[in-house]
Amino acid sequence: MYPKLFIPGPTHVRKEILEAQAVPMIGHRTPEYSKLQLEVTPKLQQLLYTQQRVYLYASSSTGVMEGSIRQASTGKPILFTVCGAFSQRWYEIGLQNGVPSEKIEVPWGQAITPEMVDEALSRKEYDAITITMNETSTGVMNPVQEIAALVREKYPDVLILVDAVSCMAGVKIEFDAWGLDVCFAGVQKCFALPPGLTVCAVSDRARERAKQVKYPGHYFAYAQMDKRYEKGQTPATPAISLIQALNKQMDDILAEGLENRWRRHQEMAAIVQDWARKYFALYADERYLSPTVTNITNTRGISVEGLNQELRKRGAIISNGYGDLKEKCFRIAHMGDLTVEDIHWLLEQINDILGL
């Protein structure tokens, strides 16, 4: 009845993780809750290679996208780098909040490069730059480390805000070493948890900047999160059952080993990419292929919806192309707790259905 999800979020959640939500309810002002948050936070810091703060928001990542720009803007514009639907949405969120918003843009399937960012930042002063690390709509992974190195060196006052929604916990993100300022992700993708919780690392620099913002808002405000952070609590009621599941999952992630986890994602991606090159074509620039979701150009003119209907009968679903790419592309996610064996099985099913 329930198909296994090879879609770019929510992705497949293991039974043990689903059940980890069902721990009896605890009060968010009790020692039991503080213990939970103080247990899970260092595990997240380890995952993100950071000594700085990691917040847990009861929210989808879209809310944290909004909070991140509201707390970065002291009056200078924010530079949004746009390479697909989700990076474009971030820009629109800027407009809807009255944040001075400008964008640079590449065609879908292409990546943002350090050179483009350099060119834009050299023209005027910006408060911050946004980067969508893994553009879920196109299957492109932007070179965040290289962009960050450039910004940190040449434009030290520009904050670097990174949407890592569909790649955090699937690829290595060295928050401190790269010099990032904000990096967030919903847990329903590479964390392989049910949705409703967003993990967000914030640098001390970004927390200082937020103090200079006249109207930083409330719910996503770092200043609010900081009020009880050291006590292991959140200002509003946290998503307790999801945090219970996150704590269990972080143990499993660390038991797998971070380097093993990154390698598994690379392996799954390579299998799907090779298959796509053989039977179809890759939509994204070969130099910037995502290790967590592959966007495949429908060169054979198959019915993507028809394929998915057949896959459903066999117990799985993939994603159609995003927006205008519907039926022109299809997407296979290889993230979270999916395995190389899962991916082989999926591709065999597709080959069988399409007679490849």
Add this chain to the structure above:
Amino acid sequence: MYPKLFIPGPTHVRKEILEAQAVPMIGHRTPEYSKLQLEVTPKLQQLLYTQQRVYLYASSSTGVMEGSIRQASTGKPILFTVCGAFSQRWYEIGLQNGVPSEKIEVPWGQAITPEMVDEALSRKEYDAITITMNETSTGVMNPVQEIAALVREKYPDVLILVDAVSCMAGVKIEFDAWGLDVCFAGVQKCFALPPGLTVCAVSDRARERAKQVKYPGHYFAYAQMDKRYEKGQTPATPAISLIQALNKQMDDILAEGLENRWRRHQEMAAIVQDWARKYFALYADERYLSPTVTNITNTRGISVEGLNQELRKRGAIISNGYGDLKEKCFRIAHMGDLTVEDIHWLLEQINDILGL
């Protein structure tokens, strides 16, 4: 190990509800999800006696408090009615968002009356009024129906925004008949679910108003929620496992019968109130006692923390007084799926511990 929660949220969650979260994950753009949302929404409309829209936000209610005022303000001030910590917080959220914010205030333990509201609204033009229906910090329930009747009659353009956080699903709220515009609650209180999800009814009038707001924001914007509302979907990824639990719980709530549910809360409240009058004193104005949480003045000078430690050993916890009322008061919540038997048992334990 896990005490039963007699605190004003999160409250006790039944095992069946905890387990309802563990349904296998579904995609939020699939027919399975649309079916879920289209199933649960009419049940919520029935609960709130409304034909208008009910949104499901992946958020604590604090986020929706913020969204509600950002979307009501076209330039005229918002009148915040303050009678305790949570109504005061709402006012502060207004300030943190640059929303023109004014307040009228009564001492803790007192209620906001239609007369006070009339006096304030008669002085100048406001975009909206906020009312904290059940002030969790003081145990006061404000007369929302009466206030709303006044506003609808004399100030028809003023939106009525109601924080029903600790009473929705515990008392009758006739959203349409009373003429409310926004009414929200997190599900960890009278819904007796794990936290992380907020239910929010919004009138057509409030949705129209939001269209006139220059910077309504994004994540909590009704315009965003409306994009896929009729299809049974949310713009960002919803808190799927919590909505699965909500759907199960709404079936149980409707099976209990709404009038029975309201009556059970009144019965539990009456038992606690009588006990408090006998052994201690009620903190809140007798005319406005909350049916979901009772704030008890510590006239005997007991150690509230000590009492709670003893209660813990017996498998329950209550709440200390809020903020400055710590040790001066204590609070017993009687909401959600707690029963008259639970309340009798709790009071017997307290009597036994204190030798009353």
